[in-house]
Amino acid sequence: MAPTGEQHLLSTEIVNRGTEPSGCISFSVRVRRRLPDFLQSVNLKYVKLGYRYLINHGVFLAAVPVLVLVFGAEVGRFIREELWPKLWDTTAGYDLVFVLVTVAVFIFTLSYYLFSTPRSIYLIDFACFKPDDDLKVTKEEFIELARKSGKFDEASLEFQKKILESSGIGDETYVPKTIGLPENISTMKEGRAEASMVIFGALDELFEKTGIQPKDVGVLVVNCSVFNPTPSISAMIINHYKMRGDILSFNLGGMGCSAGVIAVDLARDMLQANANNVAVVVSTEIVGYNWYPGRDRSMLIPNCFFRMGCSALLLSNRRRDYRRAKYRLEHIVRTHKGGNDSSFRSVYQEEDPQRFKGLKISKDLVEIGGDAIKTNITTLGPLVLPFSEQLLFFSTLIKRYLSGTIKHEHGVTTPGNSSEQLPSPSSSSSTKPYIPDYKLAFEHFCIHAASKTVVNELQRNLGLSDANMEASRATLHRFGNTSSSSIWYELAYMEAKGAVKRGDRVWQLTFGSGFKCNSAVWKSVRLMEKPSANNPWLDCIDRYPTEAFSHSSQV
Template structure:
């Protein structure tokens, strides 16, 4: 098993460097990170001396006390409400919905939609996907012939969405009448009535609930939904927000020959996640996490980014989702922009100084030096990267100099559950919990990217140590000892 690096993470990273350099850098980080506290010492000493050598009359002291109290009251009254994550749940489909690579190819053959060439291409995609034999697909896609219908898609969504919500309500014990906000996201299936109306109808949620359905927002939609719920909670008093992330495969099977559209057939799998947020101060003690930051990046103003994941008809008027050859480059640029916005919020001051110094040297003084990539391992103990594909995970690992341990939740989610679209981040966090890795005070970074093109981040702080032995409803618990598994590296597929 890989060693848990959470304790003194930054020191451990530095200890792997050459002996002289590691101690210089370690001393630098300590000095810069604590510079503010050191600089405050003279000011504090001067204040203490001032109060020691001067005597103030009672009226002056009372006025000063009242002023400080009023300022403190005003601060606490006007500051945004804190948002907590009570808990979350991930849906684990029944075993009969498992679909190995061999089963997938056999089902594809039975549709009579594909030539030998296109079947061979899909087989190569599966071999290089990093998927294991036990991912899940919609029931309709396992039938012969496939029955693609709105009724089938509704049944699929009801199964995964209600399954995740039922598990969440059982874990938290929250009454449905106390839920004041509902956000449901599904990119490809948006029926009338909406999916949020479907949830309201099933659970008989109250009539004045703030209900939203987010459609067409891709694999990063879960964090968009979290951000929306956060903004709503900061303007509501004593409320709960239910956020549900899912995707439907039933109506989105592509039966043509366009290679860029065949990839989505091979990669998307069945899954859903539900999370319950609260702005009640009293809920802090029983919540798992506190939401610290959400950062959203949207690149659709650029035509290349806008069209790199695009639903359209092919030459035979068959509808599918086309993935552009520029997808990796676009994703890399979006992730880079998002991290640039996130960095000042989470990175230690020492890393920010190094980044700015490097930027000034390159841009202002035209110095020949490589761009400095901040060490995000100093800011987070756990990193959940959307399990969208093996290639993107490999690239992020390389660019951020992440360890196998950091990548393990994303890689194992990709292997066990596949790309479940926006819900994948929650399967990854559930993996870390099942492994017993989440400790009180740990910082978690969720980062997801998808059509639009968008990249979004959420930063959480663990309010308690998650005891894996007491976890109920975690989709990993009955098989967590089997992971991690080795997934051999392979060359990327060429369109």
């Protein structure tokens, strides 16, 4: 399963209580259900990083139009005061060289501005794969498939059942039925078969919706975390659709649930370097190939959460595509904590004592994930928050810094060894941190649907409403954790509800192994009056939000 933040979902500790008189091994599960409060302690260097990012990307583009206006005004003054009167005075001469130099400087400045401005990246459309109904399972059927495989003892089955009960996952998610087979299903043959089904299903729908021919695609980026065959998945797509020979193709592996935004970032860079082009980004995870058949309970958690899914999106840098595009890419902010050993090993693929491969989940994952998310949103804030919110947040931050409530950190923060001190009860009461209202920056939130616990905790930390988290909860309930594609199922949910209006801003927040946290900000460029015919939510959108959501924020 994609190494990811769903393992935030639960930081689980397994305690073996020995053997009961009946001979059954008993165990208990302790779950850490709270992420750290992001804004009780804020790292000043990441605030500075956000403002540095804003300055680097904004000051030049803001200054060049001023220069253009200055030169324009100078040319206008010269024409009005010097050139125009002298045109009527045939006996007077004027400095033709000065006129030509002024016009040349003006044209050069304007051209430099136009060529230096990054090309806008448009999201033409996207598709989310919806498997056939014969792959749909309830939670009870899931446990029965696991029991039928004969790979788990009763203790392991009972553990998975308890996890599912508190997962936030509903009874209509999709899994390959091969997980119920007694033989080994983690084979290349099974992996390629599942990859072909979900990826080609999503791409067929994308090409149909956009009218783009596969041979027109100039850039292809695919991300799938654990299943990485040779030839690569990107080569498999090129072969299937007979794409052109000069296509720029990339295959991202081992990057977890946050890889969807990373893939978009790479596609954006490729489009910036290659004018008049379109790019396809495919995000997926292969469930059957990553099925863990062992008994290590920390490795059984991904089995409970991951479900089949795939997204495919079409990006363009062609200005003529603005009229038919849905969204324009505004910002991408990426955070990587892999320089720290604890973060690097927080979600770690390895073999258990029985030599079965699985994802080992660190007991410190909640703290590590919270730190990465806090860093990312702190850097993102200066780019998206209104000036009033930035002023309140920054003034409160400086006040707390000067009072010694928080300390300036130059190193790397690690759980259990942080120079970023939490405030004492007395200090926090006098200098309470100001939490920016991100609802003023965005109309819609697509937060990775890792688990009910993670969604609840992010809602609490960011001060979001149930309506803001509705798409995440609905996606988790209906489709489960589909890894890097989950944020696109969430956006499809919003479109099915008719919630996205022209000018609305969408924040996609993802997190996963490494440990990484990434944000993408999109702006809607047209009104979407009704969802597309292939929207995966059309047959069930009227059932959401469910009644269970009214209690979902209770942790």
